[in-house]
Amino acid sequence: MLKKLTSIISSQQLTNQYKIFPLGDSAVTFDMGNTISEALNQKALAMQHWLLAHPFEGLKDCLVAYSSLTVLYNPVIIKKYYNPATTLFAWVTEKLQQAFDKTVQTKQAARELIKIPVCYGDDYGPDLATLAGEKQLTQQEVVTIHTGTIYNVYMIGFLPGFSYMGEVNEKIAVPRKQTPMPVMAGSVGIAGSQTGIYPLNSPGGWQIVGRTPLRLFDPFEPEPVKLQAGDQVQFYAITKREFEEYSL
């Protein structure tokens, strides 16, 4: 299946909508709006790719979130190499503006859809029954809706490899829990219009509908984190028995 078309916004349309601010004295955030938007997320990813392809001395890291890009830098190295007349913040800001100007927001080349097996309900998805009840659906209907959407991975954060994906069909969108509960690695949760997978055992507040046998974070693999921002993901249901066979 092809990924859904994203609305395309040109740089000109975005020009007046961004804000650049210091995230301390060693990081700068380029913020395009307090919103979850696939188009803005794509633009932030394009800027990240451009910066990684054209790095400056002292650039340490880039991080894409829903609608923002943050660069982490070493002020001492920038000072040493470029000795700018302005603040180092202003100097990095200019680099971000350059990244913004040099990138066009286009649909990324269609990547292979990542299919993730999930065993829904019962012990693996302890919140599925309650969620179905609240939404006046059967558990099977919730599963059909959850597996019927192709999700965009907007960002990785919170834990190593925790993927923030959207958007969840509003028929099954539920708020997160009041109090975080222990969650097992592989658990698939829903929080508002977001869905995601816990890569590690952790306390968590998302409503857990199922669990995948796939290891999405393995520190000793050459690529420890399996999903990245910009990936397209679709879940499919498996039985308990299939889950256990996977885990062998």
Add this chain to the structure above:
Amino acid sequence: MSLTIIKPGLLDTLQDLGRTGYSRLGINRGGAMDRYAAQVANMLVGNETSEAVIEIHFPGAQFLFEQNTLISITGGNFNALLNDEPVPLWHPIVVRKNTVLHFPKLHNGGRCYLAVHGGFCVSKWLNSYSTHLKAGAGGFHGRKLEKGDEIPFKESNIYFAGLLKPGKEFEALKWGVDTGSTYQHPNEIYFIEGNEWAQLTYQSQKAMLEDNFTIHPFSDRMGYQLQGVDLKRDQNIELVSSAVSFGTMQLLPNGQLIVLMADHQTTGGYPRIGHVISAHLPKLAQLGPGDVIHFIKTAIDNAEQLLIAQQQELNILQRACMERLNSLYVKH
């Protein structure tokens, strides 16, 4: 060729200056809480500043040195004893095989650092020695040090026993590091405005600058929870998640602040009221539960200048340490 943990401490981990380049995978930088003390510890024993050190929380572990070596202890003062005799912080110390190091009493500070000549011989995870407890990787098998752990040293060809007088089990060298301005006025912490600073009410902005905040016992390597006046915003706009950094001061829904520390998450959705300046993170890392913070707002250019001055001071210290150590080795 190692040191052994005779008795475990509360939280002793191998740390370096952190792993960079992986925050887009949700893997934070981590590393030493007090990077100044960690770097100086390495300098005092002739190491690169990027070598691994042991970060020790109180109560600290008991260590047995299984070989002659040169060590240093920096940062918080836990009344370090070598074979029950007091040793100074911020000095190189020659140690004979079978000497025991322990920390009986918390004098002040949040954590101290132990460096050994050559560094610890452990493998890196994602280009860093730092222990990532959540991932169970990095440092010593991805976990805190336990009883019986033997941490090997990298090889060295220096004959340290020749630097000790007969019958002496250790000797602190006469020269050490004066930490100068780094830890002056320990309770005055500078910060720059965060993106949501302007959303605070006028009263809350005033309180931030005039009132004191106390570090809550629920504070750890991830973050310091602060107790103080309830801070309020003019409008309570929900934020979508975005990046946070070491030193970010987030406003929790209950009106209290949390300052993110070395093991912070990579992203967060709470309002960013401010960011502690990098040059003051070592000071902050040496404060602990019950300590009081007085925040002082400054501008980004001042934050940058203070950080660069601190780094220049470190560069001078490193050269001085190398010269002293080289002449010491030549003499023997």
